Amino acid sequence: xxxxxxxxxxxxxxxxxxxxxxxxxxxxxxxxxxxxxxxxxxxxxxxxxxxxxxxxxxxxxxxxxxxx
Amino acid sequence: xxxxxxxxxxxxxxxxxxxxxxxxxxxxxxxxxxxxxxxxxxxxxxxxxxxxxxxxxxxxxxxxxxxxxxxxxxxxxxxxxxxxxxxxxxxxxxxxxxxxxxxxxxxxxxxxxxxxxxxxxxxxxxxxxxxxxxxxxxxxxxxxxxxxxxxxxxxxxxxxxxxxxxxxxxxxxxxxxxxxxxxxxxxxxxxxxxxxxxxxxxxxxxxxxxxxxxxxxxxxxxxxxxxxxxxxxxxxxxxxxxxxxxxxxxxxxxxxxxxxxxxxxxxxxxxxxxxxxxxxxxxxxxxxxxxxxxxxxxxxxxxxxxxxxxxxxxxxxxxxxxxxxxxxxxxxxxxxxxxxxxxxxxxxxxxxxx
Amino acid sequence: xxxxxxxxxxxxxxxxxxxxxxxxxxxxxxxxxxxxxxxxxxxxxxxxxxxxxxxxxxxxxxxxxxxxxxxxxxxxxxxxxxxxxxxxxxxxxxxxxxxxxxxxxxxxxxxxxxxxxxxxxxxxxxxxxxxxxxxxxxxxxxxxxxxxxxxxxxxxxxxxxxxxxxxxxxxxxxxxxxxxxxxxxxxxxxxxxxxxxxxxxxxxxxxxxxxxxxxxxxxxxxxxxxxxxxxxxxxxxxxxxxxxxxxxxxxxxxxxxxxxxxxxxxxxxxxxxxxxxxxxxxxxxxxxxxxxxxxxxxxxxxxxxxxxxxxxxxxxxxxxxxxxxxxxxxxxxx
Numbered sequence: 216x217x218x219x220x221x222x223x224x225x226x227x228x229x230x231x232x233x234x235x236x237x238x239x240x241x242x243x244x245x246x247x248x249x250x251x252x253x254x255x256x257x258x259x260x261x262x263x264x265x266x267x268x269x270x271x272x273x274x275x276x277x278x279x280x281x282x283x
Numbered sequence: 284x285x286x287x288x289x290x291x292x293x294x295x296x297x298x299x300x301x302x303x304x305x306x307x308x309x310x311x312x313x314x315x316x317x318x319x320x321x322x323x324x325x326x327x328x329x330x331x332x333x334x335x336x337x338x339x340x341x342x343x344x345x346x347x348x349x350x351x352x353x354x355x356x357x358x359x360x361x362x363x364x365x366x367x368x369x370x371x372x373x374x375x376x377x378x379x380x381x382x383x384x385x386x387x388x389x390x391x392x393x394x395x396x397x398x399x400x401x402x403x404x405x406x407x408x409x410x411x412x413x414x415x416x417x418x419x420x421x422x423x424x425x426x427x428x429x430x431x432x433x434x435x436x437x438x439x440x441x442x443x444x445x446x447x448x449x450x451x452x453x454x455x456x457x458x459x460x461x462x463x464x465x466x467x468x469x470x471x472x473x474x475x476x477x478x479x480x481x482x483x484x485x486x487x488x489x490x491x492x493x494x495x496x497x498x499x500x501x502x503x504x505x506x507x508x509x510x511x512x513x514x515x516x517x518x519x520x521x522x523x524x525x526x527x528x529x530x531x532x533x534x535x536x537x538x539x540x541x542x543x544x545x546x547x548x549x550x551x552x553x554x555x556x557x558x559x560x561x562x563x564x565x566x567x568x569x570x571x572x573x574x575x576x577x578x579x580x581x582x583x584x585x586x587x588x589x590x591x592x593x594x595x596x597x598x599x600x601x602x603x604x605x606x607x608x609x610x611x612x613x614x615x616x617x618x619x620x621x622x623x624x625x626x627x628x629x630x631x632x633x634x635x636x637x
Numbered sequence: 638x639x640x641x642x643x644x645x646x647x648x649x650x651x652x653x654x655x656x657x658x659x660x661x662x663x664x665x666x667x668x669x670x671x672x673x674x675x676x677x678x679x680x681x682x683x684x685x686x687x688x689x690x691x692x693x694x695x696x697x698x699x700x701x702x703x704x705x706x707x708x709x710x711x712x713x714x715x716x717x718x719x720x721x722x723x724x725x726x727x728x729x730x731x732x733x734x735x736x737x738x739x740x741x742x743x744x745x746x747x748x749x750x751x752x753x754x755x756x757x758x759x760x761x762x763x764x765x766x767x768x769x770x771x772x773x774x775x776x777x778x779x780x781x782x783x784x785x786x787x788x789x790x791x792x793x794x795x796x797x798x799x800x801x802x803x804x805x806x807x808x809x810x811x812x813x814x815x816x817x818x819x820x821x822x823x824x825x826x827x828x829x830x831x832x833x834x835x836x837x838x839x840x841x842x843x844x845x846x847x848x849x850x851x852x853x854x855x856x857x858x859x860x861x862x863x864x865x866x867x868x869x870x871x872x873x874x875x876x877x878x879x880x881x882x883x884x885x886x887x888x889x890x891x892x893x894x895x896x897x898x899x900x901x902x903x904x905x906x907x908x909x910x911x912x913x914x915x916x917x918x919x920x921x922x923x924x925x926x927x928x929x930x931x932x933x934x935x936x937x938x939x940x941x942x943x944x945x946x947x948x949x950x951x952x953x954x955x956x957x958x959x960x961x962x963x964x965x966x967x968x969x970x971x
Contacts, residue, residue: 217315217421217470218896219468219469235890236890237889238826238827238887239826239887241823241824244396244425260425261970262398263396265421268525269525271524276295276500279502279523280505283298315971322957324955324956328953342971370969370971372965393821393968395822395895632960
């Protein structure tokens, strides 16, 4: 239901974050996340950063399988 | 991919390959999952007795034709500029799609985000601008943000036409069709995992999954493994790099402030009580339905179409007599064919091979 | 001369000849372009390739080119893809009243430069002016003639099992550039159009491969559409290695944001080539010598299975299908 794109936060100003997805840059709303800093990775959906990304999917896969 | 990631994927594949347990029906409720699963070729890795069913988590598919009729009415009768996610442009209404209305002169403007729709309204003060607010928990906050901005800017020419939906009642409504859910990762990113954890108390099992091939395969393996280990209902978060227990508190507060639950019609499924979100009365000025006194449209379901059963996992697209014949992505009849992520569209595009 | 094109410039009188001479003729100058009613051309040495194409693009100017360059490349590339050397072009303009003459000169400059690079002469033309709002800036139609290389026989029907599928560069750049240039979605990225005349590159393919089965330039529907067309016309399956398809990272980023598939974004300077597998390496090496081919790569092969389909090998090593082209590209959230 919801396309999400991981992107890196370049800068933050007035509740808007400039994000970069491998060279494609756009301003998105950062209002739904507390404590966002430049350098953080976020999941972007419909022009809004909906979550902070805390890991890459490879080590996530490792931890998910480790829990089984 | 890193070595540890590769090993994890290999372990997950081995679990799937060696599964010899009971027959399982697993539903991915999220339309983006449906597509990601096809794109990753995940079905080829699934054991023979595990069936993946595609559920009702495509906002475009479950939005009734009446909604398109309302939007077309606003564009043609009220001369409103319709701003919309691109997904809705080709969806057929009873008479015509938004693309059809555009070809007759209506102003239909695809936007990347509802915030851009507000900007459009700011720069076009002489026009009424309506944003078509569809989507689930992931998307609804963006519509509320748009209303908040319009409110702050004192805009009088911006409103939204809501068809927002929530998933929790749908999980309950469909629980008898499936053994376990693959929960939608980005819905859970907003709402957190408390609800899905609690659903185990109602006998509902599932895992939250992400969207990359490795996330899909590890989630599927987790699900199969937990199903085979015990009959107890379970929950597991397999997308922890994005999904937390609490989700986004700010998003939930925002939605709570602007919207409230209401009964909603799901195309193909009918009314699910309290599964929709509409603007609260105090924001009626931003509610296109109230602002323009939009008449009620009662679109008929196309005869022969089995979308309702498909959305509930009761039959496959290929079981429908219209599938691929009168109902194709170019000329969709039913809800599941209209969006690229609809179950029928996905089967049509990827069918035969996977 | 006036600063803007006016209706009177299309009237056929003095102002029309002034516009044609000052803007077009003096830039396009060649032996065959005269003031008579038609160009008289020497007979060709072999069979001729003959084609026409209309160009509308908004905005008319974009990073990497403009509508003038595009109008030459489009027709030159269609001719080139038949294994024919582009020789002569005609061009017809429909110009919106009020269009700046300076911009028209910029367009004509690009056409002259591109024609020179492609080795074609612009030998005939026509200019009409339409009222304000009746066209968007300027529309151009070019028609071209080429001489086919002896022995060249590429056709969309000729793909055979065992062929290698080659693309001459990274995909989706033109479509992405136009999308960004329109500024509708607020995305910034450094992407330039791949718009280029490809005869040099196409002829070099024939130099190293006697038996080029299919040669196509990917345009509007992108490389994905070409692959589907060839699979259909030749009645074969195409097995694509998804990870081998060259995509500029910024193009991939833009596509990710908008939920688009790079294989379906327009190209204006990319060849899709089907040759016997044993020739693939030489062809790629030759393509890489061209300034437009540094990212050339083998992206797949032709199979007898799954006729009419394009099947992709996924990251998990499983198979999936490249969905057929879906028409208008719209950003999606789901």
